[in-house]
Amino acid sequence: MYRLVLLVILSILGSLVVVDGRRPPPRPTPPPSSDDDTLLLVHTLFRHGNRTPNSKVYSSNPISNSSFYWPHGYGQLTEEGKRTEYRIGTTLRERYQNFLGNAYNIDFIDSRTTNVNRTKMSLQLVLAGLWPPTGQQVFLPWLNWQPIPYNYLTNDKELSGTSVCSNYDTLVDEVENSDEIQELLSVYDEIFEYISNQTGEDFSTPDDMFSLYFESVAQVEYGYPVEEWLEEVFPDDLEKITKDVYYIGTNTTALKRIAGGFLLRKIINDSKAKIDGLLTPENRKMFLYSAHERNVANLLITLGVYGDEIPTYGSHVIVELHNITNVYGFKVLYQDWTTSQPQLLTISGCAAFCPYDEFVELLAEVIADEDDCETS
Numbered sequence: 001m002y003r004l005v006l007l008v009i010l011s012i013l014g015s016l017v018v019v020d021g022r023r024p025p026p027r028p029t030p031p032p033s034s035d036d037d038t039l040l041l042v043h044t045l046f047r048h049g050n051r052t053p054n055s056k057v058y059s060s061n062p063i064s065n066s067s068f069y070w071p072h073g074y075g076q077l078t079e080e081g082k083r084t085e086y087r088i089g090t091t092l093r094e095r096y097q098n099f100l101g102n103a104y105n106i107d108f109i110d111s112r113t114t115n116v117n118r119t120k121m122s123l124q125l126v127l128a129g130l131w132p133p134t135g136q137q138v139f140l141p142w143l144n145w146q147p148i149p150y151n152y153l154t155n156d157k158e159l160s161g162t163s164v165c166s167n168y169d170t171l172v173d174e175v176e177n178s179d180e181i182q183e184l185l186s187v188y189d190e191i192f193e194y195i196s197n198q199t200g201e202d203f204s205t206p207d208d209m210f211s212l213y214f215e216s217v218a219q220v221e222y223g224y225p226v227e228e229w230l231e232e233v234f235p236d237d238l239e240k241i242t243k244d245v246y247y248i249g250t251n252t253t254a255l256k257r258i259a260g261g262f263l264l265r266k267i268i269n270d271s272k273a274k275i276d277g278l279l280t281p282e283n284r285k286m287f288l289y290s291a292h293e294r295n296v297a298n299l300l301i302t303l304g305v306y307g308d309e310i311p312t313y314g315s316h317v318i319v320e321l322h323n324i325t326n327v328y329g330f331k332v333l334y335q336d337w338t339t340s341q342p343q344l345l346t347i348s349g350c351a352a353f354c355p356y357d358e359f360v361e362l363l364a365e366v367i368a369d370e371d372d373c374e375t376s
Helices: 002-019 079-100 117-130 157-164 167-176 179-186 189-199 206-222 228-232 236-249 253-275 293-303 356-362
Strands: 039-047 109-113 286-291 316-324 327-335 343-345
Touching: 039 079, 039 253, 039 293, 079 117, 109 117, 109 157, 117 286, 157 167, 157 253, 157 286, 157 293, 167 179, 167 236, 167 253, 179 236, 189 206, 189 228, 189 236, 206 236, 236 293, 253 286, 253 293, 253 316, 253 327, 253 356, 286 293, 293 316, 327 356
Parallel strands: 039 286, 109 286
Antiparallel strands: 039 316, 316 327, 327 343
16 A cells, blocks of 8 residues: 555656656757768867957057956966867767777877967867876876877968968958959948047058957957947957958968968878878877867868858867778868757768768869968
8 A cells, every 4th residue: 555655646746747847858969970980080170269369459448458367368268268178179079989989099199289379278178178088097086187299380381371371461462452352341441440540540451350350359258348439340340351351361272272271181181191001100090280260261161161150269170081881081060069069061062971082173273282382
């Protein structure tokens, strides 16, 4: 009798929980399979995390002194930015758990960053989320972290071609001074004049507005509003100009080859070496690149899959090399955090799984050669 009463009570309570809507939420759906049985190599380029402003931008800005950003300083990751980058590592770990295995091995991954503090820190955070220590790699029981080396190059054409290649600015100037682009920019003349008058400084180029936009975003995210006069053009108008800067900086084949073509070439060459059994070390599984929003945008534009958005903090492009039924090819994915899982992109003229030879042929004109970069 006691057991029967107990069962009835439990049944009623269970019904009440359901009716009241307080049933424990279902476990989250695991990320879609990365097709571990066909996956051979992963290339990932990501933007650094949320940051403080780089500098004053304009001298009359009342929120410009570095003391406002203590203890971080100019251009450094915030705590939110650190969480953003660590999250990249944990989501990559979830997606590639079976492919990577549990234990870190130095042969498995090659990690590179631009020579900037916030991208170096971002890469460390991604690696911390991607490769927590396991088993004998735990050297302090209370520390869920292990040191993992990374690299950066002084003259890095893959990640810093727009700075390293002295001919890039010359090519951009030619585009910017063309009749087509001058007509495009003429709609912003009043904005250029307005900001110049308000600041007492010369804001007359798209790059000036580009910098003002990103530094204002960083200032607002840190908790300091922009000045009232700036609200007339921020964020909407400055965001439009910023997107046009991407367009101008990749407007020709020559510009695309410098802006994104060197990294594309490395992705293709490393993948070909993997296919041919010539990649050193032979058990390399992943390449990580820590860079900036412009790197992400430039690669998407070079691949022909850019969607007219400013890459968010922590956004990343993934290029997977697969062998599916004896056909080598690529899958390109993009994570901008508008969805829980990265979006599968399609190269124009190819399928979502794009065979290697077709991929290379379709993108041949934007794959860089050494002659594309002039260094002074």
